[in-house]
Amino acid sequence: MASRLPPVHALSAFEAAARHASFALAAEELCIxxxxxxxxxRLLEEFVGERLFLRDGRAVSLSEFGRRYLDVVKAALRTLSDFPLPHRTAPAQPRIKVTVPPTFARCLLVPRLSEFAALHPDIVLELFLSVPLYDLSLSESDVEVRFGAGKYTETVTEKLFEEPTFAVASPAYLARIGKLDTPADLKQATLLRSALEPWQPWFEVAGLDWPEPSNGLRLDDLGLLLEAVRHGHGVGLTRQHFVQDLLERGEVVHLFKDIQLKTPPHAYYVVYEPQVRARPEVNVFIDWLLDTFGKL
Structure with a gap:
């Protein structure tokens, strides 16, 4: 007797919902x-006899069984999608799933995508966002750009670039609290906190024997950190390629221009599993990333 197989459309729905951690976003992707x-x-849960997701209002997360089953489903779907079909009359365009941090995507990658598209118009890129320092799984992407320390096991990790960090504030904030002539004047300022741009290494360069701030607004997104600076919530640390437009428009001010942390603890890296280089489209995209951002 032939064994009964789960319906492929249910497997695709499960994989999409797990990847997005959202039924609504998965439905939008699948156009249903x-x-x-x-x-x-529900059809797939009835088939396997186990709950795949834990539901808490609108939030969904994988059950323990769902996490284990997802690995099997992804492997099966990847096998089907990668199997060569030599007589297919209209081959699918090569696609690359790329996961990137939000600020990198907005400020650096998207403005340069037209360059890649001009070189490789046949390759389709699918961009997904990740939270720096937290989302560390390559299971759902072909290539990731990560912002961190660059210590990722069982992957190929290549540095894209790093930039010095420096302090910035808005003119309105400076007018409210008074001039900040020296780093020691920061004792009267609100320091915006972020795990992505810690203050303590910058304090050392500035000659301040201060601990990492433990109070005040914390923003673990570099773009949100800059928005908080722009809106006058305090002083923050940033990098040239993110803040250049705001500096030119006078919306923020570069403080203590002779003090920069030249080698901050976090930089941008391209991360991938060794075997993906065997796919020509992924290989050329990784090379383009390294070439493009290695020149910054």
């Missing part, structure tokens, strides 16, 4: 209604 996606998930 959220109720249709929920029906497919």
């Amino acid at each position: 209604t959220p109720s249709a996606l929920s029906h497919r998930i």
